[in-house]
Structures are given as structure tokens and as C-alpha cells.
């Protein structure tokens with residue numbers, strides 16, 4: 001009698017366990033899933049450019065252009081619990097540098113024209129949208145600014161750990177981002 005009860009307990013536990021892994025672990029990253037990842041981004045010299053460590057994981061809606069194309073491509077079809085490294089070339093990342101986005105502008109355009117330093121970043125509104133401008137060179141009366149994305153032209157070396165994959169809610173699909 002005892003043996004039979006144990007046997008049913010085991011069956012019950014097995015069933016429960018199977019449901020848990022079926023719900024959580026077996027969902028693959030695909031369009032309209034919400035994916036939670038830990039990531040570290042390094043340049044080709046191994047310097048850390050950005051990381052979720054110490055800040056908490058990143059949660060995003062897959063297949064809606066929320067991540068750079070190369071990273072979404074690398075995540076596609078993977079499952080929670082998987083870890084991997086991927087190198088994304090500029091064409092699947094932030095593109096190549098466009099020399100036309102490097103411009104010399106009058107120094108007096110800046111509010112604090114004496115406090116400028118090479119590497120400082122500013123937001124600029126243009127008809128084509130918002131640009132991040134990085135100061136490349138400071139001259140007597142002009143400043144050379146670079147409107148390229150700071151990571152343009154660079155390989156992006158990601159270490160990724162997938163923490164969770166779930167279906168998006170109706171609200172998330174309507175908004176185009178994860179909640």
C-alpha cells in the first residue's frame with residue numbers, strides 16, 4: 001500500500017515538474033515573445049562598453065526592432081538557460097561611420113562654449129530625427145562634431161545569458177515593447 005502511494009506521489013511530482021519545464025524552459029525566442037537577458041558588450045580589445053551586471057537584466061519584446069538586428073538574429077530560436085557569445089559586425093549593429101555626419105560648427109552654438117571637452121556628447125534635433133553629437137576636436141572659433149553613433153564601425157562582442165522567455169501580453173504587443 002505504501003509503495004502505491006509513493007508511486008502516485010512520484011507521478012504527481014513528475015507531472016508538476018513537466019508542466020514547469022514545459023511552460024518555462026521550452027519556450028523559444030521568437031517574434032512577439034518577451035525575453036529577459038543578462039549581457040556584456042565588449043569592443044575588439046576586450047574593453048567592456050556596456051553591461052547589465054549591477055544594473056539588472058534587460059527585458060525586451062523580440063522581433064519588433066527593439067534590439068540591433070544582429071543581436072535579435074543571434075537570440076532567435078534560443079531558450080531560457082542558454083548562454084552564448086556572438087560577434088556582430090557593423091552592418092548588423094550600428095552601421096559604418098558616415099563622414100558626412102562629421103561637421104565643423106561655430107563654437108558659439110554651445111551654451112557653455114568655454115566648458116567644452118573632446119568626447120562630450122550633446123543631443124541635436126534635426127529634420128531627420130535626434131542625433132547624439134560627440135565632440136571630436138575643439139578649435140578657436142569652431143568645434144568638430146561627429147553625429148555617428150558612438151559604436152558605428154565597430155564589431156560588437158556580446159556575452160549573453162538568457163534568463164526568461166515568455167509570451168507577450170496584449171498590452172505589450174499593442175505598445176511594441178515589454179512591460
Ligand SMILES: [Zn+2]
Pocket residue numbers: 171172175177179
Ligand atoms: Zn507600454
